[in-house]
Amino acid sequence: MGKKVTIALAGNPNAGKSSIFNNLTRSRQHVGNYPGVTVEKMEGSLKYGQYDINVVDLPGTYSLTAHSLDELVARNFVIEEKPDVVIDIIDASNLERNLYLATQFIELGVPLVLAFNMTDIADEGGFIIDKNRLSELLGTPIVFTVATKKKGMDELLDQAIALFEGKTKLQGTVVRYGKEIQEEILKLESVAIKDPSIVQKYPSRWLATKLLEGDSEVIKQLEHSPHYEEIISQAKKSTQHLEAIFGDKPEAIIAERRYGFISGACSEAVQRTYEIRHSASDEIDKVLVNRILGLPIFLGLVWAMFKLTFTLSQPLMSGIELLIQRLSLIFSALLPQGSVIQSLVVNGIIAGVGSVLVFAPVIFLLFLALAALEDSGYMARAAFIMDRLMHKIGLHGRSFIPMLLGFACNLPAIMATRTIDDRRDRLVTILINPFMSCGARLPVYALFIGAFFPARMAGTALFSLYLLGITVAIIMAKVFRKYLFKGEAAPFVMELPPYRMPTFKGLLIHMWERGAVYLKKAGTVIFAGSILIWALSNLPWNVEYSKDYDFMLKKAQQNQELIMQLENEKASEKLEKSYVASVGRVLAPAFKPLGFGDWRIATALVGGFVAKEIVVAMLGTLYSSSEAEQKSASLRLALQKQSRPDGKKMFTPLVAYSFMAFVLLYIPCMATIAVIKHETNSWVWPAFAAFYTTAVAWIVSFIIYQGGKLLGLG
Amino acid sequence: MKKEVLPLTRVPAEKEVVLISIEAGWGLRRRLLDMGLREGQRFKILHAHRPGPSIILVGNTRLVLGHGMAHKILVKEA
Numbered sequence: 001m002g003k004k005v006t007i008a009l010a011g012n013p014n015a016g017k018s019s020i021f022n023n024l025t026r027s028r029q030h031v032g033n034y035p036g037v038t039v040e041k042m043e044g045s046l047k048y049g050q051y052d053i054n055v056v057d058l059p060g061t062y063s064l065t066a067h068s069l070d071e072l073v074a075r076n077f078v079i080e081e082k083p084d085v086v087i088d089i090i091d092a093s094n095l096e097r098n099l100y101l102a103t104q105f106i107e108l109g110v111p112l113v114l115a116f117n118m119t120d121i122a123d124e125g126g127f128i129i130d131k132n133r134l135s136e137l138l139g140t141p142i143v144f145t146v147a148t149k150k151k152g153m154d155e156l157l158d159q160a161i162a163l164f165e166g167k168t169k170l171q172g173t174v175v176r177y178g179k180e181i182q183e184e185i186l187k188l189e190s191v192a193i194k195d196p197s198i199v200q201k202y203p204s205r206w207l208a209t210k211l212l213e214g215d216s217e218v219i220k221q222l223e224h225s226p227h228y229e230e231i232i233s234q235a236k237k238s239t240q241h242l243e244a245i246f247g248d249k250p251e252a253i254i255a256e257r258r259y260g261f262i263s264g265a266c267s268e269a270v271q272r273t274y275e276i277r278h279s280a281s282d283e284i285d286k287v288l289v290n291r292i293l294g295l296p297i298f299l300g301l302v303w304a305m306f307k308l309t310f311t312l313s314q315p316l317m318s319g320i321e322l323l324i325q326r327l328s329l330i331f332s333a334l335l336p337q338g339s340v341i342q343s344l345v346v347n348g349i350i351a352g353v354g355s356v357l358v359f360a361p362v363i364f365l366l367f368l369a370l371a372a373l374e375d376s377g378y379m380a381r382a383a384f385i386m387d388r389l390m391h392k393i394g395l396h397g398r399s400f401i402p403m404l405l406g407f408a409c410n411l412p413a414i415m416a417t418r419t420i421d422d423r424r425d426r427l428v429t430i431l432i433n434p435f436m437s438c439g440a441r442l443p444v445y446a447l448f449i450g451a452f453f454p455a456r457m458a459g460t461a462l463f464s465l466y467l468l469g470i471t472v473a474i475i476m477a478k479v480f481r482k483y484l485f486k487g488e489a490a491p492f493v494m495e496l497p498p499y500r501m502p503t504f505k506g507l508l509i510h511m512w513e514r515g516a517v518y519l520k521k522a523g524t525v526i527f528a529g530s531i532l533i534w535a536l537s538n539l540p541w542n543v544e545y546s547k548d549y550d551f552m553l554k555k556a557q558q559n560q561e562l563i564m565q566l567e568n569e570k571a572s573e574k575l576e577k578s579y580v581a582s583v584g585r586v587l588a589p590a591f592k593p594l595g596f597g598d599w600r601i602a603t604a605l606v607g608g609f610v611a612k613e614i615v616v617a618m619l620g621t622l623y624s625s626s627e628a629e630q631k632s633a634s635l636r637l638a639l640q641k642q643s644r645p646d647g648k649k650m651f652t653p654l655v656a657y658s659f660m661a662f663v664l665l666y667i668p669c670m671a672t673i674a675v676i677k678h679e680t681n682s683w684v685w686p687a688f689a690a691f692y693t694t695a696v697a698w699i700v701s702f703i704i705y706q707g708g709k710l711l712g713l714g
Numbered sequence: 715m716k717k718e719v720l721p722l723t724r725v726p727a728e729k730e731v732v733l734i735s736i737e738a739g740w741g742l743r744r745r746l747l748d749m750g751l752r753e754g755q756r757f758k759i760l761h762a763h764r765p766g767p768s769i770i771l772v773g774n775t776r777l778v779l780g781h782g783m784a785h786k787i788l789v790k791e792a
Contacts, residue, residue, distance in 0.1 A: 014775075062748035065742075093774040097750030125774060205786060249740050255747050281776070282760060383756055384778045388766030396780050397767060491738075492780025493745055 002050040005164050006081070010074060010105065011089030012098050013060035014497045016117040019056045019147035020089055024157070050644050056083065059644050062097075064104040066217035074179045075217075078110055079202065085160040090114045092122035092129065092144070095270060099262045102138065103175050107205045111170060112140045113159045115152070121145045122422075126273040134269035139173030158652070168617045174205070175259040180245055180333050184212060184238035211235040212242065213251040247407040285381070294385040301378075305369040306466070307459045309362060310446075316361035317446075324354035340541060344534055352530025362446060363439040364515045370512035375502035379404065383494060393474050394481030396492035399429040403473070406436025407466070410672045414679055424485035427685065428477055430676055434668035435473040436695055440612040447616055451636040452656040469664050472696060527575045529610040533618050536580035537603075543577045546572065580622075590608040594662060595655040595705040596697065598642075605662070611669045637679075654713045658705040665697035717791060722770075722784040727762040731789035738786045746787075749777055756792055 011017040013448060025044025042057035059070035066072050073583075078086060079597050088105055090098040105112050114131065116122075135142045141159045144154030162168045176182070188208035193199055198207065202218075208234075210218040212235065219235075222228050236683050242250040286295060328350045335342035382404065387397030398420055405413035420426040437445075445462055453461045549570040555560040583606060584599030591597045602616040615636070623638040642650035651659075667690045668676075676686040719734050733755045736743050746752070750772050760776065762768040768779050781789070 002778055065744070065746075068782045093772070094750070095773075097773060097775065101783075121774070252743060252747075255744065259747070259752055282771075285761065285769070289761055289763075294763075380778070384761075384763075384767055384769060385779070387780060388763055391766065392756065392779065397778065457751070491742060491783035492767065493749060493783055493784070495749060496776035496778055498776075499722065575767065592759070677735065 001050045002047065005051050005053045005085070005161065006056065006083040007160055008056045008058050008078060008081075008083040008086045009051055009089060010058045010078075010086055010099060010101065010261075011060060011115075011117075012062055012091060013093040013445055014495060015060070015089045015098060016145075016147040017057065017089045020087075020115065020117065020145065020153070020156075021055060023147055023150050023153050024053075025055050034125060043642070048161070051161060053157070053160075055266040056081075061101065063101060063580065065213070066106070066215050074638045075108075078105075078108065084164045085112045085113060087113045087156065087160060088119050088148075089145075092116040092119045093125050094261050095122075095127075096112060096259070099138075099266075100258060102140075103258045103261060105677055106138065106140065106173055107175055107203075107209065109170075109172070109206065111163050112500055113163060114140050114142045114157065115145045115156055116142055117145045117147050118148045120149070128271040128273060130269040130271075136171075136266060137173075137265040137269060144210065146297070175258055175261045177209075180242060181212065181250065181254065181257070183208060184242060184250075184431045188212070188231070188234055188238060189386065191227065191231050194230070198222065198225055198416055209254065209619065211238060213254060214239065214249075215264035220400055269425075281377075284499050288375060288378070289381050289384055295389075296379075298382055298385050301373070303463055305366070305373070305458075309365040309369060310459060310462060313361035314364050318398060320358050324350060324358065328354070331377065338539075343538055347538070348530055348534025351620045352533065352614075353527055354620070358443070358492055360515075360519070362442050364511055365393070366442070367408055367515050368507060368511040370405075371507045372502050375500065375506050375510065376550045377497040377625075379498045380494060384496070387492060393426060393477040393541055395425060395477060398492055398494060399425060402404050403430055403436050403470075406433045408439050408440060410434055410436065410438045410668060411675050414672065417679065428480045428485055430479050430679060431480060431685070431692075432473040434672055434689065435469045435476070435665060437469045437664050438612070440669065441664055443616045445612045445660055447619075447635065447639070448651075448660050451639045452651055452653045465660055465664055468661060468700070472665060472700060476692075476696065513547050523677045529607060530617050532610075533580065533603075533607055533614070535704055536583070537578050537622060538574075539579060540577070543574050545573055590698075591662075593706065594701040596662075597659045598644075598650060601659065605666070608663065609667055609670055609673065612663060624706055654708040658701045658708070661704055662697045662701040666694045667697075668693060719790050720790050721766060722759070722768065722779070722787040722789050723762075723781060723787060725759060725791065727759050727768075730756060730758045730792040732756050733792050734788045734790055736787055738783075739745070742786070748780075750775060751777070751787075 003232050009017055009021055021042065021044060025046050029044040040059075045053045046053050046055070056077065058074040060067070061071045061074050063073055064075045066075075077083070086105055088102045090102060093097075100110070103113055114135075116131075119129075122129065129144075131142050131144065141163065143156045143159050145151055145156060147153075159168070163170075177185070185205060185208040188211055189204045192204050192211075202210075207218065211231070219232070222231055227233065236407070239250055242253065287293060290297075291643045328346050331345050331350060332342065337346060379401065383397035383400050385397075388401040390396050391399050399417075402413045402417045402420075410433050412631050413436065414430050417426050417429045417433075420429060435522060443464055449461050550564055551608070553566050554565060556566060577707050580603050581599055584601075584603035587602040587606065588599045589595045591602055600619070600622045604615045605623065607618040608615040619639070620635050623635060623642075639651060640649075644650050667673075673690060676689055677683060680686070721743070725731055733751060733753055735753060736746060736751075751757070755771040755772060757770045759768055760771050765781050767781060768781060768784050770777050
């Protein structure tokens with residue numbers, strides 16, 4: 001066992017933090033959450049010489065204020081967990097801004113190593129950095145790295161360990177804010193020092209600075225101090241005094257002074273020999289964010305993404321389908337014929353979970369395409385391109401990213417709305433997000449489009465559903481903006497990462513991260529849902545039949561046709577007397593005007609609240625139960641065969657489309673509702689979301705079905 | 715006409731400017747400051763989809779600024 005060292009990685013977004021994290025920890029990584037919050041916590045480990053190093057990847061931030069959750073999480077980790085070393089990753093080609101975060105770590109007095117990353121790009125940009133001089137001025141060790149080429153990694157670890165072992169010492173550099181602020185800091189320090197428990201936890205100068213900045217989190221932490229009143233009243237006095245002098249908030253002046261400190265250091269230690277005016281990214285942007293070309297290119301890319309996903313997934317889906325059939329046959333043979341357990345395993349679990357897993361290829365490929373858009377840097381351009389349009393519905397480009405993520409899964413999408421500062425913007429974005437057609441609806445589309453639309457129309461039909469969701473979302477956003485959340489949209493600012501060629505490994509990791517959530521759902525919620533649905537549709541187990549089927553079956557002897565017919569009748573009758581049928585029958589009439597007033601469909605829709613893909617699982621279970629003689633027939637065929645009481649086909653393309661629209665728009669899944677509750681911290685918004693989406697779904701499907709019939713499409 | 719203080723939204727793309735002031739509350743100023751935009755900062759306007767967002771080059775970073783935000787930033791041609 002070596003010595004244990006904990007290193008925290010901090011840095012601005014896009015400074016190369018995750019590349020360094022991956023370089024250091026390679027495959028020994030795991031993802032968790034910071035306690036109490038939903039911010040992702042990446043951890044990894046490595047052995048380096050005699051040291052067992054644990055690396056924690058902090059959220060990427062520009063600053064360490066209490067204004068954003070990510071910043072607070074990063075700051076609290078450093079203060080509470082006291083990592084042995086903090087490595088702040090700095091984009092060397094954009095020093096001043098990146099050092100702004102570094103000065104805040106310096107103020108906090110943590111053991112700090114600065115990794116000047118992307119030094120190759122800084123070189124190309126004509127920067128000459130005097131490492132030793134800058135290190136002296138900032139009072140921290142500096143290491144040059146190029147994470148993409150794995151350069152400087154060992155030196156980075158050596159410096160971190162030297163700091164850990166006390167071989168190098170921080171010089172305790174003090175960022176000077178000027179005489180007036182310094183005086184108030186001293187006053188505040190002298191009050192704070194009266195409570196030793198506080199200054200043990202926080203450096204007193206840092207604490208005083210934060211009080212002048214009006215840091216809400218620090219003030220909250222002090223509430224339990226016996227000297228709370230005294231500290232706060234001094235902080236108020238000092239703040240008012242400084243405001244009178246500067247005519248501005250002390251927080252603003254302190255921030256300016258930090259930049260002043262950085263500028264001073266850089267002017268001494270950094271030279272710029274020449275400036276390059278245009279990077280390759282700018283050349284690409286001339287086309288991709290072009291005023292005229294930008295939007296069609298973007299729409300084309302999204303369309304191609306869906307088309308490719310659908311085409312490539314077909315052979316994989318057939319493979320999985322075959323596998324599930326095999327599994328089903330094996331378990332049928334293994335378990336006692338006609339027993340409850342056989343029915344549960346084959347018709348409940350394998351049929352239910354299987355009919356969802358079949359769509360794993362579609363979902364994984366879609367996640368892969370999204371990862372490519374994100375990793376290449378295009379996603380942020382999409383936000384820029386869409387800003388003007390988003391503005392028209394009272395939102396801005398930043399709301400577009402959660403909406404785009406919604407196409408994969410509404411859960412992370414709704415969580416991503418945290419980057420939206422304005423509460424009203426955020427609520428509107430959350431409320432319309434469920435209309436973004438997530439990956440879980442895809443199995444439903446795949447099934448129904450595959451069954452009722454010719455192959456040449458499949459891509460278009462799918463695309464039109466996504467467009468329908470977007471259109472409804474836009475209309476609802478406008479409605480909400482006009483009646484529920486009045487007022488202007490909050491301003492929009494965002495960093496554009498440079499274009500990068502995504503790495504294959506990176507894409508796979510990102511695909512897997514999201515795909516795993518889906519598989520986990522299949523293993524838990526959908527597994528449980530399948531059992532529940534099986535139970536509802538198979539219980540009560542002993543039904544009083546209208547005929548003595550067992551006796552008749554015995555008498556039928558070798559007459560295969562008769563046996564099949566009898567078994568079919570028996571199964572239908574059993575299902576008709578099950579619990580699920582009662583639920584479905586109650587609800588079915590409500591769906592009649594939409595074209596699908598069938599109790600089985602109504603029941604599947606109820607199950608869809610658990611997770612939308614369960615609609616497919618339930619249809620799978622429901623139809624395989626009623627088609628006992630046709631276990632091997634796919635659900636697609638079963639659906640095509642369904643007929644109405646009047647003998648007409650149950651599903652026409654119009655009915656299928658009306659149904660898909662309903663599935664797209666109606667009540668968000670249980671998990672989404674739970675996330676809305678979590679993110680809005682109230683039951684009002686999830687309840688509202690559940691109700692209004694279902695109402696919208698009914699209206700839209702009604703228009704599609706009745707309108708289609710009027711046009712003679714039915 | 716020359717070296718006039720203008721809102722960013724009135725300066726055409728491809729121009730280099732110096733930030734004079736941000737006419738907004740501290741919340742917005744803080745966000746811009748965090749991202750490296752402060753008084754006296756030079757930057758270049760790369761793209762402008764008006765009325766809509768702009769892309770500016772600050773140091774080696776490209777920032778997207780919404781129209782409303784850009785309107786609150788007063789600049790002078792460099």
